[in-house]
Amino acid sequence: MTARLATFALRTIGVAIFAAAIAWPMIALIGRVITDGRAPADGLTALTSHLPLHLYTLGLAVSATVLCMILALPAAIAVGQTGRIARRPWVAILLTAPLLCPPVVYAFGWERILPIGMSPWLRCVVVWALWAWPIPALLVGGAWVRTGRAAYEAAVLVTAPTKAFIFVVLPVLAPHVALSGLILLVIFLHEYCVPHACGMVVSATAILGWASDSRYVIDAIAPALPTLFAIVAGLALVGVIWRRSAQAENAAACAINKPAAARGVFAIAIGCFVVSFVVPIGGLLTKLSGFSKIIVGLERYGVDILSSLGVALFAAAMTIALGVGVVLCGRLATLALAATLVVGALPGAVVGVALIAGYNYGFLTAVYDHWPIVAISHVARYGWVGLIAVMLAARTTNSELTAQAETDGAGRLSVLAFVQFGLNWPTLLCGFGFVVVLSLAEVSASTLVRVPDFNPIAQVIFEKFHRFEDDMLVTLSLCLIAATIPAAGVLAWAFRHRDEG
């Protein structure tokens, strides 16, 4: 009875969050398109006339994705070498450190280090790749540990190592490589901070411009369609690859029990950490003109930092709750995941327009006027991260274990909570942390859903950038980094705790 009640409560919470952040804004957006009347010619013209800009942005995002995958290789090998990364929490922390930096901070960290004359295009690709490589490293490295290694070791008994790798390991890892690539592509196509800091005009910046400039929502939606189609096509491709891939799930148990060959792992992790975290953040530190500036920054913008952090934490908790609720919905989960992914694949500006359409309306203006709308905007944009984290946590568990639990009479919720989440909750924590970081750096949607309660810290940092207030820019960036350090500690503790468990 208690389990049924808990399942019902979690489902209801998940559905409510889905309705508030995904379904209602999209319904309102479609309603606005209809009530706006005939689509202005500008909006439809933009669909075709902006294609060069979209292709340029796609080229930029694909280049960054490819470079990112290449940079991730050593770390992925390191992750694979550890056997289970949970056995080495500090390796995990060193490898995920760049992701703890909001991109807005990361971009400004590199801004002072990369050569002044460097092409903005190349600069943008390099900064993105150096920031996001832990995503493929962890996903692909983790897949190698769970399935690839066992498959490889079985294959080399009958064939040459090269052939074993090409014909056995690569197909096994392909879904994870494809998923990593898609996640990176979605992030890069809509990431605003790095291109803006590099002085570039890309789809994300242009569409935000259209959304800010136009009275008709179709003007923001139409230019977003090519990007949306590209992502949906990518999503379909990844889906096909996942379905075709025969996952040797039970290999996980074999791999877990193997001793880790950890030679050089720590050195690789340290190397990655120095290049992608110490260098840019150290660059910021050297520009700090004095610690008294930090006091001034905290006095002046402490409210904005705390509020941004609070809203980001709240939003991240909502995304995980959304994921849990959706997973508990059974078959409807696929539909909800598809809808969440589609909304996540929309540019932030379109999400902002949808939220205005949905909440500047009747009694909902109570939300429109206050910080919850900012939290909802984060959930709408990054709900897919929470959902994927929850689904990965639910999926990457030994199927024999879950089958045994079900045979023993455990319900869906019990299996989910005790077996799947119980074993994989660091994955949930990683998803949670990543949503916090992305929310802290969010600029596009929050540009449109500003509230008087606080000024999002990413907006403040950009304002300092534009006003040439480099001292304050550095100070606020370092404050944000300092705020993420406890997160690293929690993550390390979580990995260790899980391994002990």
Next chain:
Amino acid sequence: MNRIHIRLAVSVAWLATIGLGGASVARLAGCKRANPGDESASVRLYYSVDEGFARAVLERFTSETGIKIAAIPDSEAGKTTGLVNRIRAEANRPHADVFWSSELFNTMLLAREGMFEPYDPPTAADVPARFKDEGRRWTATALRGRVIAFDPSRMGDTPIPTTWEQLAEADIAPHVAFANPLFGTTRGHVAAMFAAWGKERGRAFLTGLRGNGALMVDGNSAAVRAVIAGRAKIAMTDTDDVWVAQGSGATLTARYLDMGDGGTLLIPCSVALIKGGSNAAAARKLVDYLVSADVERALALSDSRNVPVREPLRRELEVSLPPATSIPFDEIADAMDESAAAVREILIR
């Protein structure tokens, strides 16, 4: 209740604690700023003047009058245009009482659309008539000029233009950086070009910029940064961006170019009372304050170094009025839609 349920309950409690903890932090931190849900909050302001300066001015207003302000600034991405569209979107249910803009032309368009309440602030009695709407729907003060910024030591063989039109010429345009003309003061500037030169010459200017390889970036300060970084030699920008860049150590020079009638475009800040706002009395007090000589003086003494429209104030501060174009503001506002359409067609692709 068995172990599974205890564990589940603990997990849900953790999630709820994190979520509610985050919400509480946001709520408590946000409470330090007035918000419209508070009974003590009185005026809601949308503003696009420099955030640091505005914050100081608004704090002074609150301390002098006891009236609290819930303020929403513009963003660097959407500039004034974002707030303008927000006011339009909220027309049926206004959320703001006062609009304090860093430029004038969008304010004029909103006034024409009936978004503002006529009000003649007594503190603006000494503001010249040119800077007040005939219908008293807006008042303008504190000018910024459109200039080019360049580093004289890095110009090389590139000629330094004397008119705005020359920026689109083949020998200069490849070295020019300019902000997206759909936003901010650049939008008004391009509209002024269309008003002064006519549609054909205006379009030819935009075509020249694009065809000859001028660099379009996101914002005036980004254009100035492009010059500092060596990606361009000349930036089309506002005076305040040059002054703050100089203050940060950049070796830039500003030059006023000729719009064709001997002067450059000077753009004032503007203040207007939004129709249907919830607290008209307190909002009027805020308008009185924002258009006062005190605030204009403070803007002139700030990093932005805005030029006062009040002649006695200019004398007091020993500031001279730069050579100004004589194109009427009304004609520039008239040209806004046409020039924006041309920008979309020619530049944003």
